[in-house]
Amino acid sequence: MIIGQIKDGIVLDHITAGNCMEIYAALELDKLDCQVAIIKNAESKKYGKKDIIKIDQAIDIDLDVLGYLDERITVNIIKDGKLLKRAHLEAPEEIKNVIKCKNPRCITTTEQELPHVFKLTDREKKVYRCIYCESQGK
Amino acid sequence: MRSIIDILDLSKEEIADLVAVAEDIIENPDDYREKCKHKKLATLFFEPSTRTRLSFEAAMYELGGNVLGFSDGDNSSASKGESVHDTIKVVSCYADVIAMRHPKEGAALVAANASGVPVINAGDGGHNHPTQTLADLLTIHREKGTFDNLTIGFCGDLMFGRTVHSLIHALTRYKNIKVVLISPEELKLPDYMLEDMAAHGLEYVETTSLEEYMGELDVLYMTRVQKERFFNEQDYIRLKDSYILSPEKLMPAKSDMIILHPLPRVNEITVAVDEDPRACYFKQVLNGKYMRMALILKVLEEAAK
Numbered sequence: 001m002i003i004g005q006i007k008d009g010i011v012l013d014h015i016t017a018g019n020c021m022e023i024y025a026a027l028e029l030d031k032l033d034c035q036v037a038i039i040k041n042a043e044s045k046k047y048g049k050k051d052i053i054k055i056d057q058a059i060d061i062d063l064d065v066l067g068y069l070d071e072r073i074t075v076n077i078i079k080d081g082k083l084l085k086r087a088h089l090e091a092p093e094e095i096k097n098v099i100k101c102k103n104p105r106c107i108t109t110t111e112q113e114l115p116h117v118f119k120l121t122d123r124e125k126k127v128y129r130c131i132y133c134e135s136q137g138k
Numbered sequence: 139m140r141s142i143i144d145i146l147d148l149s150k151e152e153i154a155d156l157v158a159v160a161e162d163i164i165e166n167p168d169d170y171r172e173k174c175k176h177k178k179l180a181t182l183f184f185e186p187s188t189r190t191r192l193s194f195e196a197a198m199y200e201l202g203g204n205v206l207g208f209s210d211g212d213n214s215s216a217s218k219g220e221s222v223h224d225t226i227k228v229v230s231c232y233a234d235v236i237a238m239r240h241p242k243e244g245a246a247l248v249a250a251n252a253s254g255v256p257v258i259n260a261g262d263g264g265h266n267h268p269t270q271t272l273a274d275l276l277t278i279h280r281e282k283g284t285f286d287n288l289t290i291g292f293c294g295d296l297m298f299g300r301t302v303h304s305l306i307h308a309l310t311r312y313k314n315i316k317v318v319l320i321s322p323e324e325l326k327l328p329d330y331m332l333e334d335m336a337a338h339g340l341e342y343v344e345t346t347s348l349e350e351y352m353g354e355l356d357v358l359y360m361t362r363v364q365k366e367r368f369f370n371e372q373d374y375i376r377l378k379d380s381y382i383l384s385p386e387k388l389m390p391a392k393s394d395m396i397i398l399h400p401l402p403r404v405n406e407i408t409v410a411v412d413e414d415p416r417a418c419y420f421k422q423v424l425n426g427k428y429m430r431m432a433l434i435l436k437v438l439e440e441a442a443k
Contacts, residue, residue, distance in 0.1 A: 133243035
């Protein structure tokens with residue numbers, strides 16, 4: 001299977017196999033007019049299998065959202081057909097309005113305008129907790 | 139300006155200072171009669187409470203201050219749909235310090251973020267209740283003389299019991315504390331609390347039996363199964379009588395063990411236990427007022443700087 005190189009854009013590499021559609025949805029890539037290639041279950045020397053997303057346009061990407069969803073991802077920024085920058089992700093300390101608190105007793109259930117903020121409380125287990133009620137984010 | 143939302147907003151040293159001030163208030167009440175003259179405390183109780191609200195109000199009056207507020211969310215603008223954020227913005231124009239109780243978890247943090255004056259969390263749902271913890275700590279200090287080397291049993295509703303959560307948080311900072319968690323399976327301590335205890339090296343054991351560790355306890359902290367925390371009344375009815383402390387059940391307990399309860403009790407401690415010298419739950423009520431006095435003084439002094 002051959003998918004051409006992109007000139008100016010972004011390649012999200014090393015996505016955990018099976019995660020690409022979740023990433024696609026979270027980054028709202030369906031709203032783009034440019035070409036977007038989704039490659040599932042590509043061979044990976046490091047992980048066995050991986051997913052890849054190629055975006056043929058230089059768009060702004062929220063690295064915190066990506067880091068929360070899958071910290072294995074490598075972000076490659078391509079300019080004039082060459083690799084301009086490569087970023088490795090890590091789980092962010094705080095995420096805002098990425099996930100919602102599901103605790104029915106949390107203040108966010110009644111105060112609709114409050115941002116849903118979660119803080120990383122255990123990096124090893126990747127546990128995020130609501131700053132208001134301390135429930136674990138899921 | 140600082141708000142007190144969680145007991146961990148106070149350092150171990152600050153808690154020691156508050157205990158010292160409270161003990162000085164007990165010894166020399168006249169020295170404090172005018173400390174808060176011309177200051178106003180707003181008690182905003184979106185959820186009914188007798189004890190905590192009256193304790194805050196009595197504390198402020200004994201410091202020479204004044205009190206305004208409401209005792210039920212139905213009597214406030216919340217019943218018209220006003221947010222906590224807006225209510226606090228308004229009230230902080232009238233008062234120098236706010237004590238707030240709200241049924242939703244995290245409401246106190248929202249209030250603190252909105253407020254122009256210090257907010258003291260007087261209970262946010264099943265989450266935190268730091269001033270009850272201050273009352274518990276003063277009682278433990280006055281009765282046991284230390285916060286270290288204690289085996290403390292928590293019995294009853296450990297899932298929704300905010301007083302339990304706050305006291306356990308506080309205990310993570312003392313030496314050689316052992317915790318015995320006594321509850322039905324359905325009301326066990328939440329996972330994040332267990333993780334927190336493990337992270338701080340606090341030794342704990344979980345059991346469904348009130349009798350199993352009775353002889354080892356230095357402090358027994360009883361709690362009520364709270365009807366208002368259940369969405370399903372059937373679950374409440376099934377669990378409400380899980381543990382009832384009676385003089386017979388206290389037989390194997392140490393002679394200097396103390397029995398605490400944040401009150402109100404329903405039937406989880408029989409009235410006969412009240413006669414036992416180890417029953418300290420009414421002393422806890424009085425200690426709560428002194429600790430609230432010490433805390434109001436502290437946050438007002440800090441706000442004035």
